[in-house]
Amino acid sequence: MEKSVEAEGLSKKFNGFTVLDEMNLSVEQGQLYALIGPSGSGKTTFLRILCGFIRPDAGNIQVLGWRIPNFRVQSQLGYMPQETALYPDLTIMQNLEFFGELYDLPHDQVRERAEALLQLVQLENFKNQSIAALSGGMKRRVSLVVSMIHKPRLIVLDEPTVGIDPRLRVALWQYFRELTQQNISLLVTTHHMDEATRCHKIGLLSQGKLIAEGAPDELLKESGADSFDEAFTALEDRAKEVPA
Amino acid sequence: MKSWSISKNVFRRIRRDPRTLILVVLTPLFFILLYGISFSSTPKGLKLIVVNQDTGQASIRTEQVGRVNVPLNLGKKLIENLDHDVFTIVVRDDPDEARREVEMGEAWGALLLPPYFSNFLVSEALRRSGPREIDYNGQTINALPPLPPVNENNPPQPPTLILDNSNPVIAAGVYPAISKAFTGLIYEDESTLIDSSLMAIQPVYEKPITALDYTAPGVIGFAITLISIMLTSISIVRERTSGTLTRLLIAPVRAWEVSVGYMLAFLLIALFQAAELLLTSFYLFGIRFNGNPIWVFLIILIFSIGLQGVATLISTLAKNEFQAMQFILVILIPSIMLSGVFWPVETMPSSIQPIAWLNPLTHANAALRNVMLRGWDLSRIIPELSVLIGFAILMLILSIQSMKRQADTV
Known part of the structure; x- marks a missing residue:
């Protein structure tokens, strides 16, 4: 199966401090991949390399079959940053229209798609509301919609469900699973261990290294733990014991 | 796009x-x-003290009728000529008091017009222009430049401007504004006679900038x-x-x-x-x-x-x-x-x-x-x-x- 993301031996240092240490990671087409790790583990640096903002010191990364940075990747990549990243003075629809234009989408298509996505995140009645007037959770939902407006083949979501209530969180994860059926790949970073169980594959990142990777039940079995919180701790301890 | x-x-x-x-x-x-x-490029409302001791009489030598006394009142005319937008004029009698006020910073300048101011001005004008026809009691007579002063110890007093030049911008504005009042004081057609400068200025740009x-x-x-x-x-x-x-x-x-x-x-x-x-x-x-x-x-x-x-x-x-x-x-x-x-x-x-x-x-x-x-x-x-x-x-x-x-x- 074609790989949506394939990273081999990625290393990155900032001021002599190792942030990524020969990291290997691959996301297959149509896969929902959760990248889990404590803050400072290198998640954001990996995403920045993936998006082409920074270059790795060593290693290779291919996204959607192309080496990056690559202009063709950019039109098929959706990215939801941790910040709200919306224009607060504009309405939801104006934000969506603007970002849609950047992907060369016809105006009608943007509106049509925006309506459908807003319905999904239950914001269809707020489309003419300015962003500044929305709650934190609502802004996150709009941000999610923006990252998907251009029907990307790979969606990278940096902590997408922070500040979103449980009911909607369930609905979103369900939607993410649906997207994978359309052969769309998703790479999600999260702190919610329980959310990880909804993914096809989980990667545990610690100190710039991918210490474990596999399907949720495989990882539980491998660690011998009952919950993902315990599994992560057990696998991290084990990684520290075995010198690389 | x-x-x-x-x-x-x-x-x-x-x-x-x-x-x-x-x-x-x-x-x-x-x-x-x-x-x-x-x-604003021109200062406005500057306080100027004027001490006018001018008797108003000018003694002029003429070709036809010898020396004549003409009541010219040039001191009074000069004060009228001053730009009343630029200056707020305060009249004083005592030159010493006027000087003190300027020194105390109560006025930007004091213009002192001595007793024989009219006489002085006319003599200076005639000295520069040479003989000139003037109108005297309805007849045209020829006014002559003054003779060199006999008594060198008592030369006619020129007008004096006591100027507070602590602010160069204002000082630079006061002097030309007073000079301007002198023009046309005696002969309406002459502007450079009495003016401190005898140089004719030809500005490149017609209207003043x-x-x-x-x-x-x-x-x-x-x-x-x-x-x-x-x-x-x-x-x-x-x-x-x-x-x-x-x-x-x-x-x-x-x-x-x-x-x-x-x-x-x-x-x-x-x-x-x-x-x-x-x-x-x-x-x-x-x-x-x-x-x-x-x-x-x-x-x-x-x-x-x-x-x-x-x-x-x-x-x-x-x-x-x-x-x-x-x-x-x-x-x-x-x-x-x-x-x-x-x-x-x-x-x-x-x-x-x-x-x-x-x-x-x-x-x-x-x-x-x-x-x-x-x-x-x-x-x-x-x-x-x-x-x-x-x-x-x-x-x-x-x-x-x-x-x-x-x-x-x-």
């Missing part, structure tokens, strides 16, 4: 953000109004610099800190398209502000405008491209809006001081002058002045425009490079 989408988005955001809208529309007006009102006219082009350039650098750099910093720049740069948009998009929007804003500044200064303050406005806009357009580049560079260096503000001040203050807006570059110390000539605002300023005051055509401002074009190209390249760098730092 993506650049145009980015520009349109800038306008949409400004339209929906009242504070920025005010900054865009009202700041230039506020700026030029404040400048026009506070900066006031200091307000002289500084206006510079102030317009300065206002454009200040407002556009602030607006652009803060907008880009805000775009970065809010994360929207990440979204822009992750979309299939090239760094140059983002730079050009921003530039386009803020160039249009700068031109709008330039129009505001020019119209206000022209219609409200009657600023001299001898040249073609198209060239003025061309200068501002090219200069603004460079300014947008500077603003983009500032936004790359600044981590947040507050830091951007600090960078703006550090760059703006010297560039304004060393630009010849308020005082000519030629008057600066020679060690500083090269820096002033490296300053693009100096050249923008010179070009604007040449068009607005001298009425020069495009062909005559090519040297200044070339510098500005170079500045614009350099900054355009650097700003695109720095926009790429912004992607690394988001």
